[in-house]
Amino acid sequence: MQPAPTRNARIRVQRIRSPLTRVGYALPAGVSHLLLLSSGTVQTDTAVDAPRLWWRPKGTAVEMLAEAGTRATLLSIPEPALAQSLPAATIGQPLRQELSVPLQANDRMMPLIDGLEAELATGEAGADVAARHYLALLLTHVWRRTRAELLTQGATTEGLAERFVQLVTQHARQHWTVAAYARAIGVSRDRLRSAVKGATGLSPQAYLHRHLIREASELLNGTATPIGTIAFRLGFADPAYFTRFFSRAVGTSPSRFRASAKRRPNAEGSYAAWP
Secondary structure (H helix, E strand, O other): OEOOOOOOOOOEEEEEEOOOOOEEEEEOOOEEEEEEEEEOEEEOOOEEEOOEEEEEOOOOOEEEEEOOOOEEEEEEEEHHHHHHHOOOHHHHOHHHOOEEEEOOOOOOHHHHHHHHHHHHHOOOOOHHHHHHHHHHHHHHHHHHHHHHHHHHHOOOHHHHHHHHHHHHHHHHHHOOOHHHHHHHHOOOHHHHHHHHHHHHOOOHHHHHHHHHHHHHHHHHHHOOOOHHHHHHHOOOOOHHHHHHHHHHHHOOOHHHHHHHHHHOOOOOOOOOOOO
8 A cells, every 4th residue: 555644734735646556545535636637537435436436525534546557646745735825715615525427638737736746845945835826726726626517517506597597688588588598508397497496596498588687778778779779789680579579578578678868967877687
């Protein structure tokens, strides 16, 4: 079994380079571990297959077995170093749980680990400060990768709703159906409705309508663009239908809304609250 850092040890970088036989690595308590697995398999309680980014927060001691032919980089981070380097609470909180996401071939983390390792090895002034900054960048990148994976897969209700909101900003003017949004996210309409309703208080259809009304209100109030042009810009093939759509939602026609906005003292203000 390979030696392992103690609870109070410094940050340690270990390179696993295609051993001929299975090799064990001790992962002690009180230390968090980041594994970038480029090929092969490692096992603790469960097997992790390459290519994979695996984050194990501090916990009970465990042995990690690397199968023959495995190539990986293992970063061991004692709790004091982790606490000093976490850039923000929003990033630190997710890193308190185990995370596992696919490792990208062009992942930017390896240069950061190389830089961190170089600073740990040097005796130059400020090396500890530089190492903390490298680690902070690395932890931020881990957080970004895992967050992006959750949003893409819709693995959480919050992530699924956020993905829907992102897609709405891109495709609302194309008038996608709710079913189209569900297909793009990879979930059922019922699951999408439940997630969006829980996060926004609105059904997906109601959220789409509110988004279009907000855009229409801002264009009517902030520009002199003809109403027919606004309708086409927002994806309505028929200006008359846009007028009926707007009137039902706001309670007044687009032309009257624009006239009323001009009479208000603060007409240049935002209409984010509409409807």
